Amino acid sequence: MPDQTDGRETDAPVVVVGAGAAGLATVDALRAGGHAGGIVLVGEEAHAPYDRPPLSKQVLAGTWEPERVTLRSVDDLAAARVDCRLGVRAVGADPDARTVALSDGSVLAYRDLVVATGAGARRLPFGHDLEGVHVLRDLDDVLGMKAALDRRDGARVVVVGAGFLGAEVAAVARDLGSEVSLVDTLELPLRSVLGDEVGAMVADLHREHGVALHLGHGIVSFTAASGAVSAVVLDEGTELPADLVVVAIGAVPAVDWLRGTTIPIAGESPDDGAGGIRCDEVGRAGDHVYAVGDVAAWWSPRENRFVRLEHRLTATEHARTVSRELLGLSREAAAPVPYFWSDQYDLKLQAFGLPSGGDEFRVVEGTLADRRFVGVYGHAGRVSAVIGAGKAKAVRQWRQAVAEGRSWDEVGSTTA
Amino acid sequence: MKIEIDQVRCVGAGQCVLAAPEVFDQREDDGIVELLDDVPAEEQWAASREAAQLCPAAAITIHED
Ligand SMILES: Cc1cc2nc3c(=O)[nH]c(=O)nc-3n(C[C@H](O)[C@H](O)[C@H](O)COP(=O)(O)OP(=O)(O)OC[C@H]3O[C@@H](n4cnc5c(N)ncnc54)[C@H](O)[C@@H]3O)c2cc1C
Ligand code: SF4
Numbered sequence: 001m002p003d004q005t006d007g008r009e010t011d012a013p014v015v016v017v018g019a020g021a022a023g024l025a026t027v028d029a030l031r032a033g034g035h036a037g038g039i040v041l042v043g044e045e046a047h048a049p050y051d052r053p054p055l056s057k058q059v060l061a062g063t064w065e066p067e068r069v070t071l072r073s074v075d076d077l078a079a080a081r082v083d084c085r086l087g088v089r090a091v092g093a094d095p096d097a098r099t100v101a102l103s104d105g106s107v108l109a110y111r112d113l114v115v116a117t118g119a120g121a122r123r124l125p126f127g128h129d130l131e132g133v134h135v136l137r138d139l140d141d142v143l144g145m146k147a148a149l150d151r152r153d154g155a156r157v158v159v160v161g162a163g164f165l166g167a168e169v170a171a172v173a174r175d176l177g178s179e180v181s182l183v184d185t186l187e188l189p190l191r192s193v194l195g196d197e198v199g200a201m202v203a204d205l206h207r208e209h210g211v212a213l214h215l216g217h218g219i220v221s222f223t224a225a226s227g228a229v230s231a232v233v234l235d236e237g238t239e240l241p242a243d244l245v246v247v248a249i250g251a252v253p254a255v256d257w258l259r260g261t262t263i264p265i266a267g268e269s270p271d272d273g274a275g276g277i278r279c280d281e282v283g284r285a286g287d288h289v290y291a292v293g294d295v296a297a298w299w300s301p302r303e304n305r306f307v308r309l310e311h312r313l314t315a316t317e318h319a320r321t322v323s324r325e326l327l328g329l330s331r332e333a334a335a336p337v338p339y340f341w342s343d344q345y346d347l348k349l350q351a352f353g354l355p356s357g358g359d360e361f362r363v364v365e366g367t368l369a370d371r372r373f374v375g376v377y378g379h380a381g382r383v384s385a386v387i388g389a390g391k392a393k394a395v396r397q398w399r400q401a402v403a404e405g406r407s408w409d410e411v412g413s414t415t416a
Numbered sequence: 417m418k419i420e421i422d423q424v425r426c427v428g429a430g431q432c433v434l435a436a437p438e439v440f441d442q443r444e445d446d447g448i449v450e451l452l453d454d455v456p457a458e459e460q461w462a463a464s465r466e467a468a469q470l471c472p473a474a475a476i477t478i479h480e481d
Contacts (some may be wrong), residue, residue: 395447
């Protein structure tokens, strides 16, 4: 039956661009919710939709076969009547005509467009043409990096960027027997997100495992021999010999294909959506246009700003909300609380909320020294986030305090 | 309905417990999922499906028949 949408009658499908976690979850939720019309899923990568978090963990470590990250087979998608266009890139959109142009020359009309293009690895302004310089975002990236590590026992690995991704890669490379250096311009790993105390704990953890930390220093150049990287040069002059360099300095939302359209793109500032597609609190970016996952900067009534997150759970939650909008279902009352995790060696960090390095921080259970703890973050007099390790259930119980924005004064301390 | 969990995939996010506390639990320390009821009663079906959908590790499989 043709859908009646603002006076225009259309048989056109819902077009989801980007076949990662967020795109797949949108498709799933639409079908689960009873959407009977057409669905097209466009994905630049040739792979069936797969999960990224295991890439820097089990896949790099070699404990999972790469196939295990697959979230859904093409056959299963076909059975759900999803028209998959894999290995094809969306190159432009016309929100007035409601069409998307693809790299194979075709133009798709849409009833609704869901942008789920994720983000790409941020690169240094130099050096990525050298052999041995890697980024880690896609399955092919990790397979290339793993092959390089496997080729050389005790490889000298320099990881540039001590955020979550860099810290995870450093841990896995170390466990695999590589000599690992971790470099960051900040004084502590993860400092901008998790603050000084948790950052110091993570730094100690890596030091104990034999990672050489070079903190507070940026990289200025590479040294190369016959097209392959041989060393990393830091701003204070140190040269770190390297067989392999992993650049893990963040991700850039994949919005370039939408520049010049009326679809709103946020400024670079993390306080203003961090370069993502600006959406309202249910993911709507314009008439019949929605965005989900890493590419999307949703308005957060709780934060009073546009927030773009790169968390696996956010991809699913965005997809659920947007699918409800597309299905014409009522809105869910409770806004989700962000969640992420990170594995480094045996440490499994879990966090709810939006921690920031500048927040107040208090350990409320256990101790950081034992790496079994629950810690809470406070911002503007409210509990803003909770983090923990080795106490998963207790962390989940604190989630409620984050959800309701409990007063910071009510938070007891085991240390004070 | 029959529910299957994969404890190796599970990352201990606890979304399943939030969605369907009658069906799922978590181990105290690492938060790995435990099934309280692998053939839940019908009134738990919607919540169980929601848990499977929300799980960020795709660790929950629902067999509808
Ligand atoms: C190595 C790694 C480890 C991670 N670990 C964790 C973790 O431990 N915990 C956690 O919470 N989160 C983690 N994340 C983040 C999490 O994986 C992301 O939040 C999630 O993958 C976002 O899903 P997405 O679908 O929005 O984007 P993506 O997974 O990036 O998918 C987007 C897809 O769109 C495609 N695409 C881009 N442009 C176009 C175009 N123009 N046309 C067609 N297709 C296009 C891309 O090729 C890609 O396949 C990790 C991410 C990475 C890379
Ligand atoms: S939601 Fe998934 S990952 Fe989280 S505890 Fe449940 S099964 Fe494990």
